[in-house]
Amino acid sequence: MRESSTESVRVVAEVARESRARLLAILASRERDLHAAEDALADAFAQALETWPVEGVPTSPVAWLLTASRRRLIDGLRRSGSERARLERLARTIENEVASNLEIEMWPDERLKLLFIAAHPAVEASARAPLMLQLVFGLDAATIASAFLASPSAMSGRLVRAKNRIRELGISFDVPESEELPSRLRSVLDTIYAVFGTAWEPADGTEVRWTELRDEAIRLGRLLVELLPGRPEAEGLLALMLHCEARRPARRDSQGRFVPLDEQDVALWDLDLIEEAERRLASAARHRLPGRFQLEAAIQSAHAARRFGRGVDWADIALFYDELLRIEPTIAAATARAAVIARIEGPEAGLAALERLPESAIKDYQPFWATRAELSRSAGLRREAEAAYDRAIGLSDDPGVRAHLLGRRARIVD
Amino acid sequence: MKYAVLVYEGLEDYSARTDSDRAGAYWGAYRAYSSALREAGVAAGGTALEPPDRAVSIRIRDEKRTVHDGPFADTKEQLGGMFLIDVPDLETALEWAARCPAAAWGAVEVRPVLVMGSDSAQ
Numbered sequence: 001m002r003e004s005s006t007e008s009v010r011v012v013a014e015v016a017r018e019s020r021a022r023l024l025a026i027l028a029s030r031e032r033d034l035h036a037a038e039d040a041l042a043d044a045f046a047q048a049l050e051t052w053p054v055e056g057v058p059t060s061p062v063a064w065l066l067t068a069s070r071r072r073l074i075d076g077l078r079r080s081g082s083e084r085a086r087l088e089r090l091a092r093t094i095e096n097e098v099a100s101n102l103e104i105e106m107w108p109d110e111r112l113k114l115l116f117i118a119a120h121p122a123v124e125a126s127a128r129a130p131l132m133l134q135l136v137f138g139l140d141a142a143t144i145a146s147a148f149l150a151s152p153s154a155m156s157g158r159l160v161r162a163k164n165r166i167r168e169l170g171i172s173f174d175v176p177e178s179e180e181l182p183s184r185l186r187s188v189l190d191t192i193y194a195v196f197g198t199a200w201e202p203a204d205g206t207e208v209r210w211t212e213l214r215d216e217a218i219r220l221g222r223l224l225v226e227l228l229p230g231r232p233e234a235e236g237l238l239a240l241m242l243h244c245e246a247r248r249p250a251r252r253d254s255q256g257r258f259v260p261l262d263e264q265d266v267a268l269w270d271l272d273l274i275e276e277a278e279r280r281l282a283s284a285a286r287h288r289l290p291g292r293f294q295l296e297a298a299i300q301s302a303h304a305a306r307r308f309g310r311g312v313d314w315a316d317i318a319l320f321y322d323e324l325l326r327i328e329p330t331i332a333a334a335t336a337r338a339a340v341i342a343r344i345e346g347p348e349a350g351l352a353a354l355e356r357l358p359e360s361a362i363k364d365y366q367p368f369w370a371t372r373a374e375l376s377r378s379a380g381l382r383r384e385a386e387a388a389y390d391r392a393i394g395l396s397d398d399p400g401v402r403a404h405l406l407g408r409r410a411r412i413v414d
Numbered sequence: 415m416k417y418a419v420l421v422y423e424g425l426e427d428y429s430a431r432t433d434s435d436r437a438g439a440y441w442g443a444y445r446a447y448s449s450a451l452r453e454a455g456v457a458a459g460g461t462a463l464e465p466p467d468r469a470v471s472i473r474i475r476d477e478k479r480t481v482h483d484g485p486f487a488d489t490k491e492q493l494g495g496m497f498l499i500d501v502p503d504l505e506t507a508l509e510w511a512a513r514c515p516a517a518a519w520g521a522v523e524v525r526p527v528l529v530m531g532s533d534s535a536q
Contacts, residue, residue: 149508149512150505150508151504151508363453363454363455364450389446390445390449390450391446391449391450391453392446393442393443394447394449394450394451394513395450395454395513396513399519402443402515402518406438406442406443409442410438
């Protein structure tokens with residue numbers, strides 16, 4: 001008995017991990033009500049934990065959970081006595097009968113719908129990545145709040161408001177039609193990248209959950225490419241994430257200190273991931289529609305040359321940054337471009353490029369000050385370098401980055 | 415909006431202040447943090463405190479005074495100082511709190527500064 005109970009709990013946990021998002025997608029796209037779908041699914045999981053240890057694990061646990069969740073939702077309809085509600089109940093009960101006899105593998109993958117809903121333009125921009133984390137990854141509000149550096153109560157409120165808005169507006173969960181698709185897809189890509197970026201720089205390298213988040217974001221990138229083929233920017237995003245992930249083992253030294261790209265041991269870069277990234281980027285480029293993510297992936301691809309024993313082509317990288325700044329000017333791209341200019345024309349030229357950036361954008365932008373510190377040091381401007389290092393250290397929220405910069409600053413004196 | 419960024423540190427961290435191996439990194443991190451606050455135009459005051467073993471606590475109950483050495487509460491991390499910052503919202507305050515060196519080794523608490531109304535300030 002004890003054994004079967006442990007076994008049931010293990011199966012419930014496994015189904016929750018593997019299939020929760022698919023189940024939620026199926027339920028929510030029908031209901032157009034994320035709260036109701038989430039509640040029904042949570043009830044079904046609770047019911048599974050109660051009954052499976054006694055009655056044994058069903059042959060298809062996922063189908064069982066779907067049937068149980070749908071029954072909850074149908075129960076909800078019973079409260080209304082109208083004729084329409086009666087017919088709706090009957091129709092759903094028929095659907096439920098059919099569904100429970102099919103294996104989940106035979107249903108279309110509906111997770112795409114959750115991605116499009118989470119990144120819907122009606123959802124406020126700051127709620128999109130958190131909502132995606134909750135719907136697709138099943139993370140709780142407190143964890144999401146920590147990831148986005150928000151208070152948990154404020155984050156809960158933001159998530160509830162987003163779901164209410166989706167329900168009140170009666171937004172369709174369908175994957176958008178071709179006309180609307182490009183702009184809606186763009187928002188999905190931005191949101192997946194925001195999830196990846198949030199998980200990218202953990203304050204502490206041992207935080208397992210962030211590793212899982214990155215893996216999930218990459219998995220979503222792969223899913224998107226598979227379910228929506230022929231979208232070059234989706235492939236570009238996947239290539240970009242894979243390149244970043246490939247270098248992760250080299251980004252910290254044994255004491256957790258940050259190691260800048262130039263100084264990384266390329267032997268630690270993951271060759272399989274780099275090759276997958278390159279295949280994706282090559283496939284995207286065939287469409288002749290380079291966008292933001294393809295350009296960013298191309299920059300990473302140029303750096304990856306070192307893994308194959310070749311030098312980095314800085315002129316190519318400069319070209320990619322110029323185009324990136326033309327289509328989507330950001331302070332991040334402008335700062336990175338200045339560092340590339342310094343490579344090609346010398347530190348003074350890089351500093352001059354930094355000089356042109358607006359004060360309001362740089363005053364609390366850490367990478368600007370770190371770049372300025374490095375370039376000032378190369379140019380022999382010791383006092384400027386020290387001041388810029390201080391500013392960069394003070395703006396770091398990562399102890400590994402802080403330790404790296406303190407070390408760099410201390411070495412100027414020599 | 416003004417917020418207090420309250421810095422809590424453990425005994426290990428207080429000893430880093432005077433330990434020759436660690437003092438450089440400790441003070442370097444704080445010096446850089448306060449200069450970043452100043453340069454970004456958000457610094458609105460604050461102070462550092464001597465370690466908790468320099469504290470003396472007083473309570474008065476039923477006209478009876480009790481004075482003892484040390485901080486009033488015996489917790490692992492003790493208040494070591496505070497930064498006052500003036501930023502648009504709590505989110506920005508949390509960003510600055512995450513940059514505070516103690517976030518990585520002790521704890522940092524963010525609290526809105528109480529705004530005294532005309533009634534309560536009498």
